[in-house]
Amino acid sequence: MEACPGGASTTLTAWEPEEALPSLPGFRSNRHATGNKKQTMKYINRHMFLTEARHAVAARQSDLVASNSATSLALRSFGKATDAPSRRPQTSGSYFGGRVLCFYAYFKEAVQNSSIETCRVRRCELYYYVCDDSIQIVEPKLENSGVPQGNFMKRHRVPKPHGDEFFTLDDIEVGSAVELYGRTFYVYGCNASTRAFLTEHRGEPASDELPPIDRYEALREELTSRETGKNPRVSHNIQKNPMKVFAEAALGNTVDNSGRSGFLKYGTSVLRFYCYWDDSQSLYGDVQLFKLHYFLYDNTIEILTVHAPNSGRERSPLFLKRAKLPKQTTGFYHWTDLRVGGEIDVYARPVRLIDADRSTRAFYQKEAGVDLAPRLLPPVVAEVLPTTTTTTKTSHRAPLGSDGDSLTSSSSRDGSLARKARPRNSEAVLLRYRAEFAEPKHEDIGRVFVLLYDIADGTIQVREPPRRNSGIVGGNFLAKVELADAPLVGTSVIASGHAFKILDADEATLKFMEAHASEFPLSHFPTVRGLYADYAKARFHDDNCRAALAALLGPKTKLSFGEFENILANFVPPIGQRGPPKHAAITFWRAAGKDGALPADALLQIADP
Structure with missing residues (x-):
């Protein structure tokens, strides 16, 4: 109670609002509330949404009550003001512990301009989050599907087509259809945990159904199964790794040894025949030459192409890949069916055998006692080979170029350089x-x-x-x-x-x-010494040759290479006057010199007979 001028009195009560009090210490809190605001308006899938919480109104009422309580406490206290705790209503997420329900659904997508299908069935998984009634749709990824798969619809509260309501768990049932954003999803099942949850809180759901079979997907699965070998009913003729066969045999599996008898008997022997295929009766056809290889240990045949120059064909090495060659009737070709002059059918192509190599003829003589027929000529050789030989007359060598250039200019109107082949017996030096x-x-x-x-x-x-x-x-x-x-x-x-x-x-x-003194005579020491002796005797005469050389040497017992060249210049003519080049002096020095010097006696020995 406080007296006022004029005799009036006024009383402060705790229920008066805080705005009525002056800004004095102890009467107002110095804590400033944050001004940040969360985003509530979003644009999702071309639609505008207000993402305000479901309990926003109740939360605002609770905050208002807490604010009034805090204001009352601030008015009655003279120390630090404390805010009352917020009392928000409990949500369903805290009650169910963040449970997620999984439903299996599918939708049909129209397919245009296809002779196989009119619509495609796309299976997906629908996740329902109980905590906030949000829905997420995920499409499992399939190999080579051709469409982007994965997260089909991200998690959010989905509005119903009409009105301001959202889809809840009551709108999703097994065996029913749900329309989400104009697309109809057929729910045909759920997982075990979802079924148990629905049974506990809503009742037993309907039993699971089978989704319709997609015809295109079934065709792709069949094709993939055949191409990749996943289908065990399809034979791909893939040879097992020898180590795998050994491991299976060690574990007790039986091994088929029927194909090893040929290897134990013949080893790796191969028969070779020369053959041709006459296709000249067809358009742009001709006679093609081949080599036929017969592998004795597994009775397989391969045919290789013999390429002719300027044939106009691609140089493909294989005409027939190595395999057993079937006959027209039953069975496969055996080496007993192959003869020189005989004909075999290679997948509707008549191939005639015309020759065999020496080892093949010896094999037939040893194993069957049969002498194969002599070599035959194919039609292309019999018609094209000339009966007489021709000779080429070459012109005289041109003043420019080598012999190869002259020969090339004689055989062709257009001059070109002759190819140079390295001799096989030459050394790469x-x-x-x-x-x-x-x-x-x-x-x-x-x-x-x-x-x-x-x-x-x-x-x-x-x-x-x-x-x-x-x-x-x-x-x-x-x-x-x-x-x-x-x-x-x-x-x-x-x-x-x-x-x-x-x-x-x-x-x-x-x-x-x-080392090759026969090709390089001036690198042969006896030849060089005899050459110097002839020059010395011709210069100083036979009787005075040794004395003349001794006079040139004087008191020197050893000579350097320069001194040796100076002495040679006195009786050896220069190279311009048919004298030996410096190479001869190097040969003499390397053979007779010792420790980087030439003894004087080695030079005097050239005067001895």
Whole structure:
């Protein structure tokens, strides 16, 4: 009670609203309620829905009661204000524990322009969530169905076609139809847990029914069963893995050994016949040649195609895949039915045998005591083969090109390069040399090349090692060109208009030439020593030859390669005057030299007879 000016008095009661109180500490809560709002309006399947909770009104009333209680407590307390707990009504989800009911249903989909079916039966599963009366439809995925399957209708409360009501559990019964968004679903069954739930709360549901058979699906299942081997009644003639047969036999399964007698008797022997098929009577037909292989251990036959040049046919290797060849009447062909000159029927194609190889003739002589007939000629060979031989007259060799180019130009009007075949007995050896330009220009001084000579085809190619800051890109300098003989060190080689001087050769090249001294005489040490002896005796005469060589040597007992070349220059003419090249000096040095030097006695021995 508080006195007011003028003698009036006023009293504060707990039931007055909070808005009537001033904003003083202790009279108003400092907690601010959140302003977030949940989305309630959605657009689902081209339809607008208001997703407000079923108990929204009751919840708002409960919140209002709790708010009034909290306000009353705030007015009567001077400490921290506390909110009263919300009392919302209990939902069916908390009562049933989130139970989900599963119903089996199907719907029919119209099919246009099909000779097999007019409508297609699509089976699906209908899930009903008891907690919030929502429905979800899932279509099981089938292999190669051609339609997108899976979640057919997502979970939500489905409205009825007329009115503002939603579908509930009372609208779904086994054996009835449910129309959802204009599509009729026929419920033909449910699972065991759903049946038990319905029996407990609503009564025994109707018994399950069988869905109608989809004709197209049945045809696809039959085709898939036959193609993939899932149907055990269809024979695919698939040979078992030998390990699987062994494992089954180890477990007690019987094994059919009827096909092994041929292997134990003949092993892997194969008979070969040559045959042909005369198809010249048909349009664009001709005579085709084949090879027939007969496998003795399992009595199977395969026929291979013999390709002729310019036949106009695809080069398919197989004419008949290896298998037992059936006769026109009954049974299969056996090796006793095959004879040279005989005819067999290969699936309505008459094939005549005209020859057999040597081992096949020996087999028939040993096993059956029969000599096969001599070789016969097919009609195409008898008509086409000439009776006389012709000779080709070649023209003289042209001034340009090789002998192969001249022969090619004589046999054809259009000039083309002759094909080069590598000799079978030739060695795949590359001789490597270091070379430079024989007459270099000013800008080419100092350029070094590597020459590769191929012994097999007599060609040479030139490469240039890359050098830094040279301004020249290294790599291939010249492609392969023909060269009659292998070059020697000290000689010159002309390739594609470029003259190269051979400076040196690698160790492998020198060893190869020494091993083939018959082809490279200047790599034979006795030949080179005799050659130097002839030059020395011709220069210093026979009587004074040793003394002249000793005078050239002086007090030296060992010579370097440069000193050895200087002494040779006194009695050996240069290469331009029919003298031996530097290659001969290298051969003499490699044979007589020791520890990187040439003994003086080795040079004096050339004067001895």
